[in-house]
Amino acid sequence: MEYFIQQLVNGLTLGSIYGMIAIGYTMVYGIIGMINFAHGDIFMLGGFAALIVFLVLTSFLAGVPVVLALLLMMIVGMLAAALWNWTIERVAYRPLRGSFRLAPLITAIGMSIVLSNFIQVTQGPRNKPIPPLVSSVYNVFGIAISLKQIVIVVITAILLSVFWYIVNRTPLGRAQRATEQDRKMAALLGVDVDRTISVTFIMGAALAAVAGTMYLMYYGVVVFTDGFVPGVKAFTAAVLGGIGSLPGAVLGGLLIGLIESLWSAYFTIDYKDVATFSILAIVLIFKPSGILGRPEVEKV
Amino acid sequence: MALKTTMTKDPILKVEHLSMRFGGLMAINDFSFEAERGEITALIGPNGAGKTTVFNCVTGFYKPTMGMITMKQRSGKEFLLERLPDFEITKHAKVARTFQNIRMFSGLTVLENLLVAQHNKLMQASGYTILGLLGFPAYRQATKESLELAKHWLEMASLTDRADDPAGDLPYGAQRRLEIARAMCTGPELLCLDEPAAGLNPRESLALNELLQAIRRDTGTSILLIEHDMSVVMEISDHVVVLEYGQKISDGNPEFVKHDPKVIAAYLGVEDEEVEEVIEEIEEIESEQGGINP
Amino acid sequence: MANVASTTASAGTEVTARALREAVFTGLITLGLFFLFVGLKTDQNIRNELILTERWGLLATFVAVSMVGRFLIVAYVQPWLAQRKAVKAAAPEIVKGESFFSRNLSKIAIVALVLYPPVIVALVGVQGSLKWVDNFGIQILIYVMLAWGLNIVVGLAGLLDLGYVAFYAVGAYSYALLSSYFGLSFWVLLPVAGILAALWGVILGFPVLRLRGDYLAIVTLAFGEIIRLVLINWTEVTKGTFGVSGIAKATLFGIKFDASKDGFAALFGLPMSSAYYKIFLFYLILGLALLTAFVTIRLRRMPVGRAWEALREDEIACRSLGINTVTTKLTAFATGAMFGGFAGSFFAVRQGFVSPESFVFLESAVILAIVVLGGMGSLTGIAVAAVVMIGGTEILRELTFLKVIFGPAFTPELYRMLIFGLAMVIVMVWKPRGFVGSREPTAFLHERKAISGSFTKEGHG
Numbered sequence A: 001m002e003y004f005i006q007q008l009v010n011g012l013t014l015g016s017i018y019g020m021i022a023i024g025y026t027m028v029y030g031i032i033g034m035i036n037f038a039h040g041d042i043f044m045l046g047g048f049a050a051l052i053v054f055l056v057l058t059s060f061l062a063g064v065p066v067v068l069a070l071l072l073m074m075i076v077g078m079l080a081a082a083l084w085n086w087t088i089e090r091v092a093y094r095p096l097r098g099s100f101r102l103a104p105l106i107t108a109i110g111m112s113i114v115l116s117n118f119i120q121v122t123q124g125p126r127n128k129p130i131p132p133l134v135s136s137v138y139n140v141f142g143i144a145i146s147l148k149q150i151v152i153v154v155i156t157a158i159l160l161s162v163f164w165y166i167v168n169r170t171p172l173g174r175a176q177r178a179t180e181q182d183r184k185m186a187a188l189l190g191v192d193v194d195r196t197i198s199v200t201f202i203m204g205a206a207l208a209a210v211a212g213t214m215y216l217m218y219y220g221v222v223v224f225t226d227g228f229v230p231g232v233k234a235f236t237a238a239v240l241g242g243i244g245s246l247p248g249a250v251l252g253g254l255l256i257g258l259i260e261s262l263w264s265a266y267f268t269i270d271y272k273d274v275a276t277f278s279i280l281a282i283v284l285i286f287k288p289s290g291i292l293g294r295p296e297v298e299k300v
Numbered sequence B: 001m002a003l004k005t006t007m008t009k010d011p012i013l014k015v016e017h018l019s020m021r022f023g024g025l026m027a028i029n030d031f032s033f034e035a036e037r038g039e040i041t042a043l044i045g046p047n048g049a050g051k052t053t054v055f056n057c058v059t060g061f062y063k064p065t066m067g068m069i070t071m072k073q074r075s076g077k078e079f080l081l082e083r084l085p086d087f088e089i090t091k092h093a094k095v096a097r098t099f100q101n102i103r104m105f106s107g108l109t110v111l112e113n114l115l116v117a118q119h120n121k122l123m124q125a126s127g128y129t130i131l132g133l134l135g136f137p138a139y140r141q142a143t144k145e146s147l148e149l150a151k152h153w154l155e156m157a158s159l160t161d162r163a164d165d166p167a168g169d170l171p172y173g174a175q176r177r178l179e180i181a182r183a184m185c186t187g188p189e190l191l192c193l194d195e196p197a198a199g200l201n202p203r204e205s206l207a208l209n210e211l212l213q214a215i216r217r218d219t220g221t222s223i224l225l226i227e228h229d230m231s232v233v234m235e236i237s238d239h240v241v242v243l244e245y246g247q248k249i250s251d252g253n254p255e256f257v258k259h260d261p262k263v264i265a266a267y268l269g270v271e272d273e274e275v276e277e278v279i280e281e282i283e284e285i286e287s288e289q290g291g292i293n294p
Numbered sequence C: 001m002a003n004v005a006s007t008t009a010s011a012g013t014e015v016t017a018r019a020l021r022e023a024v025f026t027g028l029i030t031l032g033l034f035f036l037f038v039g040l041k042t043d044q045n046i047r048n049e050l051i052l053t054e055r056w057g058l059l060a061t062f063v064a065v066s067m068v069g070r071f072l073i074v075a076y077v078q079p080w081l082a083q084r085k086a087v088k089a090a091a092p093e094i095v096k097g098e099s100f101f102s103r104n105l106s107k108i109a110i111v112a113l114v115l116y117p118p119v120i121v122a123l124v125g126v127q128g129s130l131k132w133v134d135n136f137g138i139q140i141l142i143y144v145m146l147a148w149g150l151n152i153v154v155g156l157a158g159l160l161d162l163g164y165v166a167f168y169a170v171g172a173y174s175y176a177l178l179s180s181y182f183g184l185s186f187w188v189l190l191p192v193a194g195i196l197a198a199l200w201g202v203i204l205g206f207p208v209l210r211l212r213g214d215y216l217a218i219v220t221l222a223f224g225e226i227i228r229l230v231l232i233n234w235t236e237v238t239k240g241t242f243g244v245s246g247i248a249k250a251t252l253f254g255i256k257f258d259a260s261k262d263g264f265a266a267l268f269g270l271p272m273s274s275a276y277y278k279i280f281l282f283y284l285i286l287g288l289a290l291l292t293a294f295v296t297i298r299l300r301r302m303p304v305g306r307a308w309e310a311l312r313e314d315e316i317a318c319r320s321l322g323i324n325t326v327t328t329k330l331t332a333f334a335t336g337a338m339f340g341g342f343a344g345s346f347f348a349v350r351q352g353f354v355s356p357e358s359f360v361f362l363e364s365a366v367i368l369a370i371v372v373l374g375g376m377g378s379l380t381g382i383a384v385a386a387v388v389m390i391g392g393t394e395i396l397r398e399l400t401f402l403k404v405i406f407g408p409a410f411t412p413e414l415y416r417m418l419i420f421g422l423a424m425v426i427v428m429v430w431k432p433r434g435f436v437g438s439r440e441p442t443a444f445l446h447e448r449k450a451i452s453g454s455f456t457k458e459g460h461g
């Protein structure tokens, strides 16, 4: 039982990270209907930004408190990732808006290749390990809960609340939802569609960067290929939850995190990704629009 | 309603107690009617009455909540349409349809559109691709025949000049005719047309009437027609069924339906007291139109 | 007159001013983008700790280059393009008659490909031809074939498949395993590999074809990953990440390509060289690719092929015409998968070694990119895209002279994928419909007219 709860905690932590990345996929998909394949690499880029900030702090300003360090890593990571995603949207996606559906998908894949190889070329191909930032572990009724895990879950919860507030309670969020429903109509009614889409990319990237920072803190290592696997998992999470739905993305992320840690704990770790992908396929076969997605009505 | 007994000669399509529910909305409620073989039956009714939904049930795109739809072919073979998947309704039961919002293969040429419609026949002739891939003569013969059939319908729909243009490039009226020609290429016994005259100008509308009448005359295909344009309905249909809020409110020949106060009230959305006035107006308009359309 | 001159002059200064503004803006963005990643580099020191190296000079170069580039584009390139467009619009378009070359493009290309190995051998000798035949010829043709295979699924039927490499893997492992366990020959296993891949296409396709659009895309991606992960983890059979090595070579009517007495070289009295085998492989993949093209062209003119394209245009209309869309999709999936399987078994025989590493998602992405960059559905466009993208990146390996410019530590290969990705983005933005955007009709009454890409749809399933 304790073992089970332990795995639940681990899965929740992992799921929080996936959920944060998944939101970026789902928002972009909701608003312009494209799979932003480069999003996983934005997450990786955020992790690298945090890594570099961490190194700057330790080598130039030794003795910064951990909380401040983490905060700085997160903020700089968010800024860097947001700037990158904004630029990518401007140069690679915007010119293709309204054209052929597959064209932006291909530029997104191209951008994903560019980003990971850019990091490989500029930062080197090797693993980048850092010493543990936060290492305390609490023992609650026989279950080991590390401070890292608490930080991740709490930060995810806070950010999601902020996010939920923005999307549901602010004019910006209203513009986003309007653009999502009907871009032409929104433009006619005075919504600055280009700006709204840019902001969506910025918001998604910021969340991905936070996820990247958390990932770096949790695993203590980052490498240029790290965009792919978490990216695909997060995308899977977004689809599982019902792409286009924010709560769906979080739910999907948590589910995938749980599936992964429970599968690894009780079956073989080798096939954990096979399990994740199989469950995705099975869920979609029975619920073709994901768990919380609106079913696509085929009006004839 | 009294007319009904005189009409049950040889129905091609029998719809009985059809109901279709979308969530809380009863789009069709216990609707029954029959379409005679060789006739043009019109299904009319105000917007949102459920006409398209009836079509979708007949052609298998929706599975009705309740009811029975029987299609009886010339050969006497009967099909229960509510049990067949959509493509088999066209393939085996020989019911073809068009759509209220035109559905073209816009990137294929007009000719290709008509060839796609002959898929099942050609598929068989090509030995499910394998013999055709090897170049068997039977397939070549079938290809030639399918081209002839396509040419025939191009001629009928006056689209021969545009045969090699992409379907998406045709003007609206021509697309409507192409959609009908394409449906005819499947070799149907019952043709279901969803508002074929919508958005046509008077000249195109006239050409459409002629096409429909030619189809009935030359091929004996029965037609089920949804139409808002009363002049089309009155001119070409033999039998009219009126639907309002998913329920049948009138059923009979055009003359009968036209003067049915219930229909006038429903169709024009007027109160019962005003019906008399409206009938007078209609008669006036008709006498004017009589001069234009001999 | 003077008036006109002054307005153009003021327009000129205005453009310059705008260019300057934009250059500064671009510079700032570049600074922001590259500050952390170019300005600072994470390195390991001797104790394996991470340290930072500063590269402010490089960062400054990046910023300067971006500013100058932006300035030149806004000040000169854009006005020039606008002017050219205006001139073009003003001049009535002269309809050129099709030249002999463009009419017979495919025949000329085939002849050129058939003559390619002997010409190369004549130019650089038997031993020198190895690189040209293998890295350029075979490598590109494999991708041409794969992209033509995927084109059936994506370009014709309009089904987005992000896991095509799975079928390539099935083909490769079918040959690798069946030949090493049962000792069967390549010519027996080639069709077997194709059939097995097609079978997998049907097995994977059946449950997922109800899905539409991007849901289909993610599930195909997932299946691609599942197959790769199984290949990695099912070590008893596949040897896991070590891969299967020592795969038997193909033979030409029983003649082996080895140093033995009755090997190819000895039989023809030639000095032993591995180049002959490569040339043989070149013709083999050429034949396979041409088979793919031939079948695709043939199928397009048949009811299945037309149904595929109709499916891409409008699925509901297809059903209303009595077309069984499920089997139609499945045949597209299976046919595409079959060619992937053929290509896979060729890959195994060429490498003599297969491992899961060759079947990563990136491969699927590259193949899909070639299909889309070429122009969906167009065999010529796809072949051109494969030559440009694969040949282009292969050439990067050869650019050793760059070492002279950038120093001996410079490895052009490192930049291969970076440039590949950039090229994908640039070509797509430049030509969103791909190199060949128009579609050839499959039948005609009066004359065959190409159909503009603006009418064709891309499918939703």
Ligand SMILES: Nc1ncnc2c1ncn2[C@@H]1O[C@H](COP(=O)(O)OP(=O)(O)OP(=O)(O)O)[C@@H](O)[C@H]1O
Pocket: A297, A298, A299, A300, B022, B025, B027, B045, B046, B047, B048, B049, B050, B051, B052, B053, B054, B100
């Ligand atoms: N797939 C569906 N899901 C939910 N409601 C539907 C669906 N299809 C039709 N309806 C509803 O059923 C009712 C009847 O629609 P239908 O399209 O059949 O009307 P109609 O008589 O064809 O109208 P029109 O003249 O405007 O074409 C409408 O209220 C419509 O909103």
Ligand SMILES: [Mg+2]
Pocket: B051, B052, B053, B100
């Ligand atoms: Mg309707």
